[in-house]
Amino acid sequence: MKVAVTGSSGLIGSALVPALVDDGHDVLRLVRRTPRTADEHRWDPQHRRIDPALFADVDAVVNLAGTGVGDRRWTEKRKREILRSRVDATATVSTALAEAAAADPGRERVLLSASAVGWYGDTGDRVVRENAPAGQDFLAHVCEQWETATAPAEQAGVRVVTMRTGLVLGRGGLLRRMAPLFRLGVGGRLGSGTQYWPWISLTDEVAAIRFLLTAPLSGPVNLTGPAPVTNAEFTRALAQVVHRPAVLPVPGFALRAVLGEFAPVGVLAGQRAVPAALEAAGFTWTHPDVGSALRSALGRD
Numbered sequence: 001m002k003v004a005v006t007g008s009s010g011l012i013g014s015a016l017v018p019a020l021v022d023d024g025h026d027v028l029r030l031v032r033r034t035p036r037t038a039d040e041h042r043w044d045p046q047h048r049r050i051d052p053a054l055f056a057d058v059d060a061v062v063n064l065a066g067t068g069v070g071d072r073r074w075t076e077k078r079k080r081e082i083l084r085s086r087v088d089a090t091a092t093v094s095t096a097l098a099e100a101a102a103a104d105p106g107r108e109r110v111l112l113s114a115s116a117v118g119w120y121g122d123t124g125d126r127v128v129r130e131n132a133p134a135g136q137d138f139l140a141h142v143c144e145q146w147e148t149a150t151a152p153a154e155q156a157g158v159r160v161v162t163m164r165t166g167l168v169l170g171r172g173g174l175l176r177r178m179a180p181l182f183r184l185g186v187g188g189r190l191g192s193g194t195q196y197w198p199w200i201s202l203t204d205e206v207a208a209i210r211f212l213l214t215a216p217l218s219g220p221v222n223l224t225g226p227a228p229v230t231n232a233e234f235t236r237a238l239a240q241v242v243h244r245p246a247v248l249p250v251p252g253f254a255l256r257a258v259l260g261e262f263a264p265v266g267v268l269a270g271q272r273a274v275p276a277a278l279e280a281a282g283f284t285w286t287h288p289d290v291g292s293a294l295r296s297a298l299g300r301d
Contacts (some may be wrong), residue, residue: 001213002057006045006089007064007114011172012165016062016206023210028054030065030093039109045089055093055100060213065089065115066146069139070174074261083142087115090149098156111153112212115162117198117224119143122269125196129276130164130220137265147220159218163209166224166273168200169290169297179298182235184241188249193232195270196225201293204285211283221277228272229290241294 003020007013008029020027030043030050043050045065055061072078090113097111120128121135134140147162154160167174181187200208200223208223217259229237239246255263275283287293294300 001059002028003060003062003213004028004030004055004093005062005064006030006032006043006093007066010064011168011169011170011202012205012209013064015170015202016209019206019210028058030054032111033215035163043092045085045092048095050090050092050096051249052096055096056103057107058097058100058109060110060112061093061097062209063090063093063111066114070259070262070266073259073290079138083145086140086142087144087149088136090146091152094150094153097158098152099151101158105157108159109153110159110161110213111141111150112161112163112209113147113150114166115143115147115164115220117164117166117218117222117271117273118266119147119164120271120273122265123196123271123273125194126272128271128273130222137269138261139265154289161212161218162220162223163212164220164222164273165205166198166200166222166228166271168202168205169199169293170205171297171299175294175297175298178238180241182238182244182246185244186248187235187244188246189232189235190250190255191231191252191268193230193235193249193269194226195231196272197231197234198222198271198273199234199293200225200229201285201287201296203296204287204293207286208278208283211278215281215283217277217281222273222275223278224275225290225293226275226279226285226288227290228274231270238293238294241291241298241300
């Protein structure tokens with residue numbers, strides 16, 4: 001297959017691209033800067049500009065583009081960037097794919113577009129599958145618009161999957177910030193610790209995307225591990241992996257003071273999301289429990 005990838009320099013994309021190449025796919029990477037290698041092609045998602053010829057013979061697009069959610073304190077400007085970066089990128093590739101499909105209706109195409117379990121909002125202890133309604137907070141609002149931006153491709157007959165990803169456990173992202181504290185013995189649960197943190201190992205995230213390229217699935221698909229855990233369970237597992245105690249919980253008010261509006265939405269809220277669609281389709285996890293996922297991410301397996 002010829003596969004176009006956006007967001008290829010991020011945590012997921014940088015692991016996905018070499019895996020796709022190893023699978024024998026012809027990969028082209030969409031980048032916003034001047035291309036440096038033959039597989040890179042420039043686009044301008046902010047202004048919704050892309051060379052339509054790029055998608056003429058593309059079989060699949062994996063859309064991972066989007067500004068980081070938790071790496072800066074939220075201001076109104078930052079919140080606009082979080083929303084627009086996702087919606088504009090998705091609308092750009094979706095429209096380009098729709099045009100390619102109209103020009104060559106005989107070719108089967110697929111759009112695998114990133115979304116997040118934040119779609120569901122704070123669900124407490126309630127188990128949520130892909131048919132659960134959207135939440136009401138800012139991230140749920142972002143996810144709704146993000147997924148809606150795939151409409152041009154879907155209407156053109158492209159198979160569209162919106163990948164509602166959980167916390168991806170790899171050498172980067174969340175663990176890059178948490179692991180050093182736990183290694184020093186100053187880690188602990190965040191807030192009450194009762195909020196669910198749906199996680200997935202980077203290995204399984206990449207494997208799931210590769211699986212979805214050909215699996216007969218469409219619509220929302222939760223990309224999470226099969227056994228969601230609470231934050232208290234997650235932090236205990238992380239402490240065990242680094243052989244340190246988790247005895248210093250961080251109260252909610254402290255998180256709100258440091259992280260601002262992101263804290264109640266991105267840290268203290270949770271989703272007990274389960275990967276019902278992947279399970280029904282026969283996907284197999286390399287890391288089915290959070291302990292094995294953390295050991296793999298931190299090089300302890």
